[in-house]
Amino acid sequence: xxxxxxxxxxxxxxxxxxxxxxxxxxxxxxxxxxxxxxxxxxxxxxxxxxxxxxxxxxxxxxxxxxxxxxxxxxxxxxxxxxxxxxxxxxxxxxxxxxxxxxxxxxxxxxxxxxxxxxxxxxxxxxxxxxxxxxxxxxxxxxxxxxxxxxxxxxxxxxxxxxxxxxxxxxxxxxxxxxxxxxxxxxxxxxxxxxxxxxxxxxxxxxxxxxxxxxxxxxxxxxxxxxxxxxxxxxxxxxxxxxxxxxxxxxxxxxxxxxxxxxxxxxxxxxxxxxxxxxxxxxxxxxxxxxxxxxxxxxxxxxxxxxxxxxxxxxxxxxxxxxxxxxxxxxxxxxxxxxxxxxxxxxxxxxxxxxxxxxxxxxxxxxxxxxxxxxxxxxxxxxxxxxxxxxxxxxxxxxxxxxxxxxxxxxxxxxxxxxxxxxxxxxxxxxxxxxxxxxxxxxxxxxxxxxxxxxxxxxxxxxxxxxxxxxxxxxxxxxxxxxxxxxxxxxxxxxxxxxxxxxxxxxxxxxxxxxxxxxxxxxxxxxxxxxxxxxxxxxxxxxxxxxxxxxxxxxxxxxxxxxxxxxxxxxxxxxxxxxxxxxxxxxxxxxxxxxxxxxxxxxxxxxxxxxxxxxxxxxxxxxxxxxxxxxxxxxxxxxxxxxxxxxxxxxxxxxxxxxxxxxxxxxxxxxxxxxxxxxxxxxxxxxxxxxxxxxxxxxxxxxxxxxxxxxxx
Numbered sequence: 001x002x003x004x005x006x007x008x009x010x011x012x013x014x015x016x017x018x019x020x021x022x023x024x025x026x027x028x029x030x031x032x033x034x035x036x037x038x039x040x041x042x043x044x045x046x047x048x049x050x051x052x053x054x055x056x057x058x059x060x061x062x063x064x065x066x067x068x069x070x071x072x073x074x075x076x077x078x079x080x081x082x083x084x085x086x087x088x089x090x091x092x093x094x095x096x097x098x099x100x101x102x103x104x105x106x107x108x109x110x111x112x113x114x115x116x117x118x119x120x121x122x123x124x125x126x127x128x129x130x131x132x133x134x135x136x137x138x139x140x141x142x143x144x145x146x147x148x149x150x151x152x153x154x155x156x157x158x159x160x161x162x163x164x165x166x167x168x169x170x171x172x173x174x175x176x177x178x179x180x181x182x183x184x185x186x187x188x189x190x191x192x193x194x195x196x197x198x199x200x201x202x203x204x205x206x207x208x209x210x211x212x213x214x215x216x217x218x219x220x221x222x223x224x225x226x227x228x229x230x231x232x233x234x235x236x237x238x239x240x241x242x243x244x245x246x247x248x249x250x251x252x253x254x255x256x257x258x259x260x261x262x263x264x265x266x267x268x269x270x271x272x273x274x275x276x277x278x279x280x281x282x283x284x285x286x287x288x289x290x291x292x293x294x295x296x297x298x299x300x301x302x303x304x305x306x307x308x309x310x311x312x313x314x315x316x317x318x319x320x321x322x323x324x325x326x327x328x329x330x331x332x333x334x335x336x337x338x339x340x341x342x343x344x345x346x347x348x349x350x351x352x353x354x355x356x357x358x359x360x361x362x363x364x365x366x367x368x369x370x371x372x373x374x375x376x377x378x379x380x381x382x383x384x385x386x387x388x389x390x391x392x393x394x395x396x397x398x399x400x401x402x403x404x405x406x407x408x409x410x411x412x413x414x415x416x417x418x419x420x421x422x423x424x425x426x427x428x429x430x431x432x433x434x435x436x437x438x439x440x441x442x443x444x445x446x447x448x449x450x451x452x453x454x455x456x457x458x459x460x461x462x463x464x465x466x467x468x469x470x471x472x473x474x475x476x477x478x479x480x481x482x483x484x485x486x487x488x489x490x491x492x493x494x495x496x497x498x499x500x501x502x503x504x505x506x507x508x509x510x511x512x513x514x515x516x517x518x519x520x521x522x523x524x525x526x527x528x529x530x531x532x533x534x535x536x537x538x539x540x541x542x543x544x545x546x547x548x549x550x551x552x553x554x555x556x557x558x559x560x561x562x563x564x565x566x567x568x569x570x571x572x573x574x575x576x577x578x579x580x581x582x583x584x585x586x587x588x589x590x591x592x593x594x595x596x597x598x599x600x601x602x603x604x605x606x607x608x609x610x611x612x613x614x615x616x617x618x619x620x621x622x623x624x625x626x627x628x629x630x631x632x633x634x635x636x637x638x639x640x641x642x643x644x645x646x647x648x649x650x651x652x653x654x655x656x657x658x659x660x661x662x663x664x665x666x667x668x669x670x671x672x673x674x675x676x677x678x679x680x681x682x683x684x685x686x687x688x689x690x691x692x693x694x695x696x697x698x699x700x701x702x703x704x705x706x707x708x709x710x711x712x
Contacts, residue, residue, distance in 0.1 A: 002158035010153040012037040016126035022084030028127040033134030053083030054538035056129040057100035071104040081129035082119030086541020090257040093543030095325020104220030106475035115214035115324035116201030117183035121237040136229030156231040162385040163188040163200040185233040187222035188387030193437030194445030196392035197222025217389040248580030278332040279358035280313040296398035300482040304371035356380040362480035363394025369421030386435040395477035408461035448472040474499035488523040494616040516562035524674035535592040611685040
């Protein structure tokens with residue numbers, strides 16, 4: 001490998017402001033085409049309407065792009081922000097960054113929430129958000145040095161190719177002997193050769209003396225990053241204390257932080273064991289409730305699921321503190337030490353694997369018909385270091401496997417590869433091909449939406465069949481929950497602004513495990529409240545897991561247990577203590593509704609954001625095939641008889657599949673109507689003029705978008 005060098009192309013000095021009540025009150029702009037660097041103010045209106053984090057990102061992105069902007073146009077912006085509460089070292093889950101861009105995967109607005117230290121360090125270095133436009137002709141490193149108060153653009157040469165090696169090298173190079181002061185954002189070769197690239201955000205694990213990685217996975221933000229010619233973003237900052245955000249009421253902050261931290265420490269060992277196994281605890285629960293995706297979401301459980309359950313990963317994960325932000329008592333970012341891959345460029349070498357979490361276990365395991373935890377760990381490692389979204393990888397390969405098994409594609413199309421479910425070697429081979437842009441992996445790396453187009457156009461596959469089984473909506477691959485029996489989760493996926501990702505409306509647990517939202521009306525109401533409250537975390541720089549993955553001991557006895565209102569009240573106190581803006585729980589929802597509605601209009605600006613775009617494949621709604629129906633025949637027959645008063649006696653399965661489909665699709669459309677009405681949107685899913693005026697987002701350019709789509 002060539003020796004790494006960094007040749008300075010631009011230096012920009014700035015004066016770091018004092019953080020005031022969680023805000024630096026300025027943003028950083030970098031244009032890689034002309035190497036322009038500028039500091040831009042954060043106005044009081046920005047804080048009032050957009051709050052921070054994802055809100056700031058969306059506003060900066062809106063100003064950067066036109067409705068005709070495509071993901072690989074130089075004017076597309078990559079925006080990263082924390083939030084006013086981000087960087088608090090005593091409150092659980094307060095170290096998040098939020099990335100937004102026009103998505104390489106969907107073509108619309110994408111946001112992705114990620115751990116690691118970058119967002120907080122960026123803010124403490126003097127910037128509430130970073131917006132990058134343009135493209136560099138050479139591999140570029142943007143180094144934000146908050147200690148020296150300088151921004152540099154370097155031309156990089158001799159960098160390694162994979163993300164974990166880049167992060168380690170740059171942490172050492174820029175750390176000046178203090179690696180804990182450095183956070184790196186980078187990607188890998190997979191992002192350059194696919195449309196599903198992810199970003200890796202680093203933090204330095206002092207106990208293990210190594211850089212660790214968390215992923216902003218969804219929507220190809222890593223592909224945008226690579227297309228812009230960015231080799232890495234690096235930020236440098238030093239001491240973080242409870243006073244770093246200069247909170248409005250330090251004593252109130254300490255008081256509420258103690259309450260929530262104590263709740264996590266006391267309740268997590270009794271509940272989901274996040275601090276020892278992270279989200280891996282979900283595998284067994286999802287399997288028990290028939291919600292674990294198996295073989296491209298065809299089934300919801302499998303006898304071998306326990307082989308990848310909580311107890312297995314408890315034994316695999318390296319012991320020790322695993323918080324991806326300072327002081328987080330949930331500390332759920334686990335990893336596997338000294339893992340030895342059996343394939344690829346690191347075959348036979350010991351590596352550290354950050355993860356896997358539930359989504360990767362289900363997507364790259366059960367959804368492929370593979371129940372081997374070591375295989376999943378290897379897929380996890382290569383997805384991360386290649387810069388590939390493990391959800392899109394798993395869901396994409398699962399789709400290709402079903403197409404192969406049903407004869408829609410053959411070995412003539414796969415380059416001779418056997419893509420039967422359960423084939424470990426082929427799945428790994430596809431992953432390595434994605435990283436290099438070679439073979440059939442280059443096709444799978446385009447994502448499910450484009451695979452359907454390619455398989456139909458070039459291979460003659462039946463597009464109608466693929467539309468039923470291709471698990472994408474709005475162009476984004478589904479995350480890893482079976483929604484056939486959960487109308488609430490169907491809406492959570494289909495009505496999510498960016499596509500079927502669980503971080504907006506993860507209602508599967510509340511609906512199917514706890515039965516907290518049993519009626520049609522309660523599901524429609526949940527699809528109003530929950531996306532808004534979950535949006536709020538992205539505005540403030542927070543992780544959602546301490547809110548409802550660990551709950552107070554008396555939560556089930558409270559009037560609204562699904563909402564975990566004791567924690568919601570604490571979050572309102574937390575926001576008030578830091579920002580000085582007195583907030584009640586309902587005020588948090590009001591903040592989010594402004595940004596959430598704005599993002600829907602932003603999608604409309606980009607050519608999306610209507611009712612037709614909230615369609616989901618039928619497999620997310622009900623059984624597509626006779627085999628699926630017959631695997632749960634008692635359930636489906638019972639529903640036809642008990643819910644729809646249909647006599648199933650003597651009816652062939654194919655006819656029952658058809659009838660159930662009509663009924664379930666009608667039910668999903670009724671849900672759309674109910675949710676649109678609750679949100680103040682038209683029947684076509686567009687926010688009304690009254691709604692945008694009520695929310696105070698009736699900016700002239702917003703009204704122009706609405707008028708162009710018949711809302712005036």
